[in-house]
Amino acid sequence: MNTKLFLYTLHLADNALILAQRNAEWTGHGPVLEQDIAITNISLDLLGQARNFYQYAASLYNGFSDEEKEVVDRYVPRLWKEYNRELQEDDLAFLRDEHQYLNLLITELPKGDWAQSVLRQYFFSAFQVELYQQVQQSELVQLSAIAEKAIKEVQYHLRWSGEWVIRLGDGTEESHSRMVNALGELWMYTGEMFEAAPYELVDVASLKEQWLAKVEKVLREASLEHSKQTWMQNGGKRGRHTEHLGYLLAEMQYLQRAYPNATW
Amino acid sequence: MNLAITKHYYGDYGDKEQAANSNDSPKSEARSVDLPPPGESKGAEWPLWEVFIRSKQGLDHKHVGSLHAADAQMAIENARDVYTRRQEGVSIWVVESKHIHASNPDEAESFYEPANDKVYRHPTFYDLPDEVKHM
Numbered sequence: 330m331n332t333k334l335f336l337y338t339l340h341l342a343d344n345a346l347i348l349a350q351r352n353a354e355w356t357g358h359g360p361v362l363e364q365d366i367a368i369t370n371i372s373l374d375l376l377g378q379a380r381n382f383y384q385y386a387a388s389l390y391n392g393f394s395d396e397e398k399e400v401v402d403r404y405v406p407r408l409w410k411e412y413n414r415e416l417q418e419d420d421l422a423f424l425r426d427e428h429q430y431l432n433l434l435i436t437e438l439p440k441g442d443w444a445q446s447v448l449r450q451y452f453f454s455a456f457q458v459e460l461y462q463q464v465q466q467s468e469l470v471q472l473s474a475i476a477e478k479a480i481k482e483v484q485y486h487l488r489w490s491g492e493w494v495i496r497l498g499d500g501t502e503e504s505h506s507r508m509v510n511a512l513g514e515l516w517m518y519t520g521e522m523f524e525a526a527p528y529e530l531v532d533v534a535s536l537k538e539q540w541l542a543k544v545e546k547v548l549r550e551a552s553l554e555h556s557k558q559t560w561m562q563n564g565g566k567r568g569r570h571t572e573h574l575g576y577l578l579a580e581m582q583y584l585q586r587a588y589p590n591a592t593w
Numbered sequence: 594m595n596l597a598i599t600k601h602y603y604g605d606y607g608d609k610e611q612a613a614n615s616n617d618s619p620k621s622e623a624r625s626v627d628l629p630p631p632g633e634s635k636g637a638e639w640p641l642w643e644v645f646i647r648s649k650q651g652l653d654h655k656h657v658g659s660l661h662a663a664d665a666q667m668a669i670e671n672a673r674d675v676y677t678r679r680q681e682g683v684s685i686w687v688v689e690s691k692h693i694h695a696s697n698p699d700e701a702e703s704f705y706e707p708a709n710d711k712v713y714r715h716p717t718f719y720d721l722p723d724e725v726k727h728m
Contacts, residue, residue, distance in 0.1 A: 361639070363660050363671035370674050489670060496663070 332400045335389045336431065336528035338472065339404065339421065340566060341464075342382030343432035346422055347574070348453060349375035350581050354440050364443075367489060371450065374482040381475045383418035391415045404429050408589070423585035427568075427575050431526075434565040435518035437574040444497050444507035449515055451490035455543050456522045457483045459536040469530060491547050498551025508553055520561025529566075641690040642668040644675075646682035654686050662687075 352372035359365025390398070390405070398405075406424035409416060435453060440446045461476040461483060497504040523537040548555060564570065584591060639661040645654035657676050662668035668687040676682065696704060708714070 361661055363662065363675055366678075367671065367674040370678065492666065492670070496667075 345379035447493035454487040526566040645686040647684035
């Protein structure tokens with residue numbers, strides 16, 4: 330149970346961290362100043378959630394027995410083992426290798442154009458709202474507290490991204506065609522959210538119906554239609570990632586790997 | 594030769610079309626430029642809005658600045674993100690700037706200076722009872 334909780338906490342943390350990193354790529358490149366700030370805010374919200382989860386995961390690990398440490402050993406950063414000190418949040422965020430990350434594939438895809446970024450945010454936030462509600466009601470005390478704090482942020486992300494999906498989908502010919510493209514790119518990555526991994530402590534499959542109802546309502550309003558294909562990508566939750574994650578990590582982890590234990 | 598290849602670079606942010614359209618310049622050069630093409634500054638098409646924030650219940654809304662947005666809804670959301678990030682507010686008003694009518698600076702003399710020598714308009718000639726507070 331403890332080791333599952335550790336992995337599940339890592340999964341929640343990785344989702345938030347990787348999407349935060351992706352959205353942060355818009356910093357200084359947003360379509361207009363106000364939206365540049367908006368998506369950077371969302372990125373910072375997600376980073377804050379990730380920190381809470383990583384801190385908790387690190388404290389769980391530090392309290393583990395040797396047998397428990399053995400079970401999750403392959404998810405612990407190799408480089409940290411040479412440090413001879415307790416595990417910390419930054420070690421988990423910045424020193425793990427690609428296959429040790431348990432985030433959903435949808436969070437690591439390139440940010441693409443604005444349509445792709447807001448649609449991805451919308452799909453993810455719609456899922457996160459449902460998920461955090463479940464976590465909040467669960468008996469996982471610490472996770473429930475983090476979820477309770479985060480859910481207000483996520484509700485705003487959902488509202489913000491949902492309005493962009495409608496605005497672009499129901500906008501000009503060009504904005505509509507960009508949304509159609511984004512939908513084509515992203516739809517096959519939505520299925521993974523609802524396929525349970527062995528360590529998952531919330532029944533994600535049961536969230537699918539509400540998620541789909543919510544998403545289809547917004548897509549209708551945006552004059553968009555998702556594909557009927559049922560084949561979905563997966564693997565991220567088990568550490569099998571797209572080729573994009575490696576590049577993201579290379580940039581994100583550069584400093585901690587070049588200057589171990591750097592702080593500022 | 595016209596090659597139609599979609600190649601994702603790390604950090605792509607939707608400038609591929611621009612690069613593709615400017616066939617006369619080398620692609621690598623077009624990619625390195627972050628500016629929108631001339632005459633297509635996207636923000637300029639959105640109207641300007643004035644933002645008013647109430648910092649706490651009971652106080653009035655104060656003008657804090659302006660921003661660009663496509664409609665009132667977006668203006669309120671932008672104001673939330675731009676002007677209330679550090680707990681500045683509990684309520685937001687937005688007004689499209691074109692609806693604000695201002696006095697003319699050229700008329701400042703006739704507008705404001707006549708009040709300068711009329712000190713009796715200030716409520717300073719009354720004796721306030723001690724019991725009255727907050728005056």
